[in-house]
Amino acid sequence: MLKFYFAPLSINARRVWIALLEKQIPFEPILLNLDGDQCSAEFTKINPLQRVPVVIDDELILVESLAILDYLEAQYPATALLPHDVNAIAIVRMICMICLTDLQPATIPLTKQLVGLPVEAATVQTAQQRIIQILQFFEGLDDLTGNTFTLADIVAGTLVSSVPMFGISMASFPKLTAWLERLSARESFQQTAPSSDQIQAALPNLKKILETR
Structure with missing residues (x-):
């Protein structure tokens, strides 16, 4: 049986977890607390x-969430999470890459601030502005907020849903807000969402990890 190593607060792990559930792939979950057990x-x-x-x-041992998602899609094609149209595939890939190379890095200084680490005000402002720019771009993409569930929904959904905790309002993004509501109603998103107790318990470990970044 496929083994899946994860931590409840890891967005990278959560996107793989959601894909496993959506594709109904049997797996053995192996929890890491990231309290040093990862070392x-x-x-x-x-x-x-x-x-x-x-x-x-x-x-086969695979690391890195996007590589794992690609493997799962190729090896377990039932319940496809990639469209067949070439243009649609390109847009899904584009969204995933923006999330991994642009949106997720922009959340790091805000996460540091959230756990009480010192961050320069200018760095925080720049990160917030970048996130808003990306949200504005996503708001205009019908492919992201449409009815077909794809890897773009998984990768972007797990990230965008965390934006409000950084003090960024979603009021200016009605399409994204409605899209997030639809995602949160899915069983896979509900099952993988960390509880408030899990979040509080993980914050000290997260702070230690972020101190080195």
């Missing part, structure tokens, strides 16, 4: 980068 000899042997997610399928 254990056992886990380091599996992933020398010492981070989640990790998927082990037979003898």
Whole structure:
């Protein structure tokens, strides 16, 4: 059976978790608390980068969420999470790349501020402005807020849903707000959403990790 190493507060792991549930792939969940257990000899042997997610399928070990999502889509094609149209595929890929290379990095200084680490005001302002620019771009994409559920919904949805905790209002993004409401009604999103207790318990560990970034 496929093994899935994850941490409840990891957005990277959550997107893989959602894909596994949506595609109804049987898997064994293996929890890491990221309290130092990611640095254990056992886990380091599996992933020398010492981070989640990790998927082990037979003898194949995969790290990095987008690579894992691509593998799951190719190896388990039932319940497809990629469209067939070439243009639509390109847009899904575009959204995923924007999230990974632009939106997610912009949340890092805001997350540092959230856990009580010092961050320069100018850095916070720049990050907030960048996130708003990306949200404005996403607001105009019918492919993101439409009715077909794809990898773009998973990758963007797990990130955009975290934006309000950084003090950024979604009031100016009615399409995105409605889209997030639809996503939050899906069983996969509900099952993988961290509880308030899990969030509070993970914050000290998250702070230690962010101190090194």
